Every structure is written in C-alpha cells, then in structure tokens.
Amino acid sequence: MRLPRFEYYQPGSLAEAVTMLSQVPGARPVAGGTDLLVNMKHRVEQPAALVSLTRVSELAGVRLEDGATVIGGGVTLKHVQHDEGLKARFPALTQAASVVGSYRHQTMGTLAGNLLQNTRCRFFNQSVEWRSVRALCYKAGGDYCHVMKKEGVCFCTYHGDTAAALLVLDAEVRVEGPDGVRQFPLAQLYSGEGKAPLSLGSAEVLTAVIIPDSSATDGDTAGGSTYVKHALRGAIDFPIVGAAVWRNGDATRVAFTGVDRSPLRATVLEEALAGRALTPAVIEEVAPLAPKGVTITRTTVQPGSFKRELMSALFARAAGSLL
Numbered sequence: 001m002r003l004p005r006f007e008y009y010q011p012g013s014l015a016e017a018v019t020m021l022s023q024v025p026g027a028r029p030v031a032g033g034t035d036l037l038v039n040m041k042h043r044v045e046q047p048a049a050l051v052s053l054t055r056v057s058e059l060a061g062v063r064l065e066d067g068a069t070v071i072g073g074g075v076t077l078k079h080v081q082h083d084e085g086l087k088a089r090f091p092a093l094t095q096a097a098s099v100v101g102s103y104r105h106q107t108m109g110t111l112a113g114n115l116l117q118n119t120r121c122r123f124f125n126q127s128v129e130w131r132s133v134r135a136l137c138y139k140a141g142g143d144y145c146h147v148m149k150k151e152g153v154c155f156c157t158y159h160g161d162t163a164a165a166l167l168v169l170d171a172e173v174r175v176e177g178p179d180g181v182r183q184f185p186l187a188q189l190y191s192g193e194g195k196a197p198l199s200l201g202s203a204e205v206l207t208a209v210i211i212p213d214s215s216a217t218d219g220d221t222a223g224g225s226t227y228v229k230h231a232l233r234g235a236i237d238f239p240i241v242g243a244a245v246w247r248n249g250d251a252t253r254v255a256f257t258g259v260d261r262s263p264l265r266a267t268v269l270e271e272a273l274a275g276r277a278l279t280p281a282v283i284e285e286v287a288p289l290a291p292k293g294v295t296i297t298r299t300t301v302q303p304g305s306f307k308r309e310l311m312s313a314l315f316a317r318a319a320g321s322l323l
C-alpha cells in the first residue's frame with residue numbers, strides 16, 4: 001500500500017513548527033507516524049503537507065517543574081517505559097506505554113502521538129478497496145453510519161493506551177499554537193465526538209504532559225497505580241478494553257479506553273467507591289458498575305456485552321493488584 005503524495009517539512013524549533021502549521025494549507029504535525037501514516041495509506045486521512053516534529057528539541061525529555069513531572073510530547077513510548085523515575089512513581093503510565101502495539105510502534109511512537117491518535121472503527125480503518133463496496137460513513141466524509149442508525153453521529157471509538165493511565169494520574173497537557181500556550185486537564189483534550197475526537201487547533205502542538213506530584217505512588221500509603229488491557233493479539237494490538245486504576249489510601253480513580261468516543265473516567269464506579277477502603281469484597285460489589293454511563297457500540301468485531309464484561313473484569317484485576 002503506497003502513501004499518497006504530500007509535502008514534507010522538518011522544522012528545527014517549536015516556533016518554526018507552529019508557523020508552518022499555521023501557514024501551510026492542509027498541514028498536519030507528524031511525530032513517529034505510526035498512526036497517521038497508516039491512516040494515510042488507507043486514504044482515511046489525507047493531509048496535503050506533514051510537519052515533522054522529530055527535530056523540535058522543546059518536545060524532548062522528562063523533567064521536574066515545581067514538583068510536577070513534565071514529560072515532553074515528543075518523548076518516545078520506549079523512553080517512557082524505561083524511565084526509572086516514571087516507573088517508580090507512575091507505574092500505570094509505564095505499563096500502558098509498554099503494551100502499545102509492538103516494539104517498533106513503541107520505538108517510533110511518541111507520548112503526544114499516542115494521546116492524539118485518531119478514533120477507530122471496523123468500517124473506517126480499512127483500505128479504499130474494502131470501503132468502496134459500502135456507502136461512505138460520516139467519518140470518511142459520507143452521510144451514513146454502519147454501526148448505529150443515529151443520524152449525523154459518528155461512533156468511532158478511542159483506543160489509545162496511555163490516555164486511560166494519564167486520566168487516573170490527573171494529568172494535564174500543555175499545548176502551544178499561534179495564540180500562545182494553554183494548559184488544561186487531559187480529559188478536555190477529547191471532544192467526545194467520533195468524527196472529530198480532539199479539541200485541538202490545527203496549528204497547535206502538544207508540547208508536554210504534566211503529572212502532579214500528588215499522583216505519584218507513595219511508599220507510606222497503601223496503593224499506587226496500574227494499567228491492564230485485553231487485546232486480540234497480545235504482541236501488537238490496540239486494546240479491546242484497557243483499564244487504569246489509581247489508589248491512595250481510601251481514594252480510588254478508575255479510567256477506561258476502547259469503550260467510547262473518548263477515554264473516560266468511570267464516574268459511577270468512582271462514586272460507589274468514594275471514601276471506601278478497597279477490599280476484595282468491595283471490588284466484587286462495585287465491579288458490575290464499571291460500564292454504567294458508557295456508550296458502547298460495535299465499532300470492533302466484539303459485541304458490546306463482551307466489552308461490558310471486560311470492563312468489570314479488568315477493573316477487578318487492576319484494583320485487586322493494588323491491595
């Protein structure tokens with residue numbers, strides 16, 4: 001499968017990258033390219049120009065800023081996975097990075113690219129030939145949804161691994177664009193729409209992920225954080241469902257990926273856990289609440305009932321490992 005034609009730019013600084021993204025018509029940032037280039041080969045994304053972020057030094061490195069851990073958007077998943085400080089303090093994130101795709105995806109793929117990957121659907125992530133026998137779906141520019149008959153709504157699902165881990169770690173993201181720098185909670189990066197899943201300007205670059213010190217695993221208190229996922233092929237696949245749990249004493253946070261148009265915190269489950277110590281009995285009691293409030297549609301070959309059961313089972317496994 002060949003790539004379509006596109007212009008290619010390689011800026012050497014963040015300012016230069018933002019200028020190119022604002023001035024070159026149809027330009028998109030590219031980092032490792034492991035999501036975007038595959039989508040371009042499938043002709044489901046066709047930017048006229050790519051602005052490579054690989055030489056932008058402002059996106060590199062892991063550092064401390066006023067006690068918070070700041071991870072550059074261009075840091076690779078391999079780096080995240082092997083950083084001793086991140087492993088000790090934020091195991092959910094390093095575990096999530098270590099199960100993304102294959103070794104090659106982790107070596108090329110970046111943290112920002114992982115968070116900003118496109119949503120997926122079994123009717124959308126296919127070659128042109130495969131898709132040409134059906135009506136074009138909303139996400140591909142048509143006016144039809146092959147999954148649900150709800151007019152105008154695209155149910156493409158978010159399947160990134162690290163987002164769920166970063167949601168339970170209460171992470172924020174920093175973006176820089178033509179109008180300056182903004183920093184906001186990670187959850188606000190996602191629009192909740194399958195067709196346009198991100199709330200990021202076309203010339204904005206995600207420069208860093210910021211994790212507060214309060215989310216670090218604390219040796220004195222029971223808990224920590226973890227991420228578990230179920231995929232069809234363990235060595236390479238996107239999560240069918242991924243679950244992250246963070247716990248500090250009686251406080252518990254839970255997040256899922258692979259189940260809706262955005263990665264999300266399991267609010268109903270968290271409410272049921274509020275102020276309660278996590279015990280095997282409590283986990284068993286609340287686990288059935290995991291899928292509550294989530295719109296699960298059949299964007300993968302697995303039925304919704306299977307995903308609902310997986311959510312409960314993965315929550316129980318993740319929470320159980322933190323006892």
Ligand SMILES: Cc1cc2nc3c(=O)[nH]c(=O)nc-3n(C[C@H](O)[C@H](O)[C@H](O)COP(=O)(O)OP(=O)(O)OC[C@H]3O[C@@H](n4cnc5c(N)ncnc54)[C@H](O)[C@@H]3O)c2cc1C
Nearest residue numbers: 031032033034035036101109110113114160161206237238
């Ligand atoms: C076979 C296969 C298996 C995979 N399995 C998994 C999996 O198990 N789990 C998983 O989470 N992902 C998986 N992926 C998807 C992908 O490999 C990862 O998400 C990877 O982390 C993407 O990072 P990247 O740097 O390559 O992103 P790119 O492809 O370079 O970019 C992805 C998107 O982010 C944008 N972007 C990138 N960096 C920035 C930035 N700094 N600022 C603004 N926009 C930016 C791009 O414009 C693009 O829209 C898989 C992909 C394939 C092909």
